[in-house]
Amino acid sequence: MRKLCLLVFAALGVLPGEANVRLPHVLSSNMVLQQRSQADLWGWCEPGEKIRIVASWNSKVDSVQGSRDGRWKMTLATPAAGGPYTITIKGENTVVLDNILVGEVWVCSGQSNMEMCGNWGLPDIKAELPTCNNPNLRFFRIPRTTSTSPQDDCPGKWTPCDSNELKSFSAAAYFFGKKLNKDLNVPIGLIEAAWGGTPAEVWTPEHMVTGDPVLRIAAEKLQPANGWPYLPGYCYNGMIAPITPFRIAGAIWYQGEGNTANADTYSKIFTAMIASWRSAWNEPLPFYYVQIAPFTYGANNQGTLVREQQAKTMNLENTGMVVVSDLVTDTTDIHPKNKHDVGYRLAGWALAETYHQPGITYKNPTYQTMEIKGDKATLTFTDAPGGLVLKGSEPRELVIAGEDHVFYPAKAKIEGNKLIVSAPAVKKPVAVRYQFDNAGIGNIACKEGLPLAPFRTDDWPVTL
Incomplete structure (x- = not known):
């Protein structure tokens, strides 16, 4: 009889001991929730299971019932920036999320210049390590993950900034977050989703690339290489789709070097990517990005045309571009080491345009x-x-x-x-x-x- 029951449970996709209330990795202790927002909490449970949720900022009891396919979702109104708070989620089991802050959350994505961290030997990060401990700055780093279809979870965990965590986190993102935290005086959550060498196509849903004749032909020019994906949608599915229910303030982006093979269509794919992210989050997210730096790509004009195409993307509403040509000391190195000023310049756009702080010089002539x-x-x-x-x-x-x-x-x-x-x-x-x-x-x-x-x-x- 026990064997028969197990077979029935398996056929339904539910096994004894696996029906507990579960959450995706991005919903965990130490996380930062977007302030003054309708923040979604979601996960999995026994079909029809009643789940009660209590957030310590108001002690109100909310409840939701699991769907027939064993999923649940609840929206909570978050307060102004503050914390730490606790969220208790109780079904057949109890999950307690603690040390939660409420503040501003940004996704930080792109390729290797966004991925660069202290472990790459960056002098600016080495100088930060003795004094970088900051409980009001939190990191969630998504490891390199691909998928042929959109996923509903990804690995990762929220951690407060300290000298150990900073060594492996995006340097540009860190300096961006540090500046926001200092000038806004609110907790900052940074979600890193970056992979060196990747073209914009892999960060864009597949149908938006293959369904457009121009983008489909351009994607075919990308050359397969060991070490990074090149097929449309692969990183979006594994590293962006899982976090799209998580409320954020906006995104910063450093990428373009991976599109030199099809530079003449970069603005079109980049615009499509931004539109897809905004659609997935159902928000007109501010999107601030870095124009790629001078580098000796070769005899043709690949890097030049990518930069020109990036500038054209500024025609898209609620975007901003940072120029970094003055921060380069070696044009034979595709990875300029100065990420301090890159992060601060990105923060300038956010502080002026998203948070409406006056008196900031942030636009390049x-x-x-x-x-x-x-x-x-x-x-x-x-x-x-x-x-x-x-x-x-x-x-x-x-x-x-x-x-x-x-x-x-x-x-x-x-x-x-x-x-x-x-x-x-x-x-x-x-x-x-x-x-x-x-x-x-x-x-x-x-x-x-x-x-x-x-x-x-x-x-x-x-x-x-």
């Missing part, structure tokens, strides 16, 4: 218009309130061309937020480019210190 008069091109730029400055005696990576499409090194005169550009060999200017080179590093910035974003005024074909 950006090309706006060009006017030709005689042998000179006058260019105007946005987001240079104090004007532009030249770091050095002559501009670097600034070139000008006439109708023959031949570019020559240019001279420039700065007048406020304008550049007056010319070259002796170009009598009738048609186009100006700045830092339009894979490894080029310019030397123009706004007076407030942020580098001028790479640009070109033309739309001439370039070699991929």
Whole structure:
């Protein structure tokens, strides 16, 4: 009889001793819940099981009944930032989640430049270790995980920031969170979901790639390689889908190097990815990202075009781009070591745009218009309130061309937020480019210190 019962339970997908109330890994002790939100709690249970939930911030008893397929879900209204709190979930068994904080939660994703941590030998993290212990900064790091279909759970655990945990957590994400915690004075939760070498396609649901002819053809250009996935949806399914019920404030992103093989469609896949995440969370999430750094990719313009495509993505509402060309000391290293300033610049976007803090310089000066008069091109730029400055005696990576499409090194005169550009060999200017080179590093910035974003005024074909 016992054997028969076990067979029946197995056929139903339920075995004795496995019907206890269970939670996904992202719902655990030490977690940070998004403040002033309708936060979902969810998990698995015996079909029809009654579950009672009590959060210590209001001691109210809520209840929910398990569905026929053994799942449950409950929405709790969270208070303003604070804690620590306890959540008790009671069915046939009791689960107690303790040391919970309520604050701001951000997903931190991308490839290796987001994944880089103290274990990579970063000097900025080494300097942080003696003083980094911070119970109001919490980490949840998702290990590299793939799946052919969306998953409802992923490995990981919430941990307070200390010198041991920081060594293996994203450095850019840490500095982003540290700055938010300091300036907002609220707990910060950071969820790292990153995998070096990955293209944006693997972070996008498969149907959004294969269902679009342009993106499908572009995805076919990606080359299989040992060490990272390349098929559409694989990382989304294993590392993003499981956390989409978890309420967050927004996302930061550092990726693009993995898309140099199909650089000309990066804005399209990136826009599709952002749209898919916003749809999955059912929120117009703020999405702040890093433009890839100068690097010697080769003879063609792969890195240059990815950067240009990333800039185009700024046309999407509620996005922001950080330029980091001035933070690179070695263009033969695809992993710039300065992640402190990367994190702080990302935090600048969040503090200004998401949290509406005044007085923050966070936007890089950006090309706006060009006017030709005689042998000179006058260019105007946005987001240079104090004007532009030249770091050095002559501009670097600034070139000008006439109708023959031949570019020559240019001279420039700065007048406020304008550049007056010319070259002796170009009598009738048609186009100006700045830092339009894979490894080029310019030397123009706004007076407030942020580098001028790479640009070109033309739309001439370039070699991929």
